[in-house]
Amino acid sequence: DGGITQSPKYLFRKEGQNVTLSCEQNLNHDAMYWYRQDPGQGLRLIYYSQIVNDFQKGDIAEGYSVSREKKESFPLTVTSAQKNPTAFYLCASSGRGVDTQYFGPGTRLTVL
Amino acid sequence: QKEVEQDPGPLSVPEGAIVSLNCTYSNSAFQYFMWYRQYSRKGPELLMYTYSSGNKEDGRFTAQVDKSSKYISLFIRDSQPSDSATYLCAMSREGQNFVFGPGTRLSVLP
Numbered sequence: 001d002g003g004i005t006q007s008p009k010y011l012f013r014k015e016g017q018n019v020t021l022s023c024e025q026n027l028n029h030d031a032m033y034w035y036r037q038d039p040g041q042g043l044r045l046i047y048y049s050q051i052v053n054d055f056q057k058g059d060i061a062e063g064y065s066v067s068r069e070k071k072e073s074f075p076l077t078v079t080s081a082q083k084n085p086t087a088f089y090l091c092a093s094s095g096r097g098v099d100t101q102y103f104g105p106g107t108r109l110t111v112l
Numbered sequence: 113q114k115e116v117e118q119d120p121g122p123l124s125v126p127e128g129a130i131v132s133l134n135c136t137y138s139n140s141a142f143q144y145f146m147w148y149r150q151y152s153r154k155g156p157e158l159l160m161y162t163y164s165s166g167n168k169e170d171g172r173f174t175a176q177v178d179k180s181s182k183y184i185s186l187f188i189r190d191s192q193p194s195d196s197a198t199y200l201c202a203m204s205r206e207g208q209n210f211v212f213g214p215g216t217r218l219s220v221l222p
Binding site: 006042048090106 | 114116118120144146148154155156157160161200202209210211212213214215
């Protein structure tokens with residue numbers, strides 16, 4: 001089955017810890033994205049990558065970091081610098097020249 | 113003014129009703145318009161994709177884009193309890209990132 005997988009589904013973090021969220025796709029898509037979703041708000045873009053070994057900050061990149069070493073993988077690290085990290089995190093991908101995005105199932109991060 | 117506005121609901125309708133969901137936007141440069149359905153604690157799934165103005169139909173779903181009014185709609189005919197979800201509109205222009213509405217929560221009551 002082609003698609004986007006995210007792991008873990010639920011993640012708990014203590015204050016001061018860094019955590020890494022996994023995103024993998026087997027759709028052969030060039031572009032990948034990380035969004036944050038909070039209740040009552042639209043999806044907010046954290047980081048995106050149009051090609052391997054290149055990525056750009058989105059609207060709310062502070063306190064987050066990413067890497068894109070492989071086409072199919074785009075992990076997101078939530079660092080201790082992120083002041084309010086409790087949220088639902090969504091990874092998406094899109095093909096070259098295609099103006100639609102496909103989403104993974106999401107990871108719910110809770111800071112204890 | 114937010115770039116994309118959407119009534120958050122909740123919107124409750126009886127089974128079989130026609131549902132109308134709407135978004136307004138301020139950026140006249142948007143060309144691509146999408147509707148996503150998101151079930152609770154799941155990722156959004158793409159329902160409809162429209163380029164520029166006009167209508168597009170897919171089964172019980174119809175998407176309309178009125179660029180002159182900067183207004184897009186999603187109609188659901190013969191609504192079912194399984195349609196209960198949050199519906200997100202999204203839009204973009206060539207080479208630019210997507211902008212999402214906050215979503216409308218829909219409940220279809222049996």
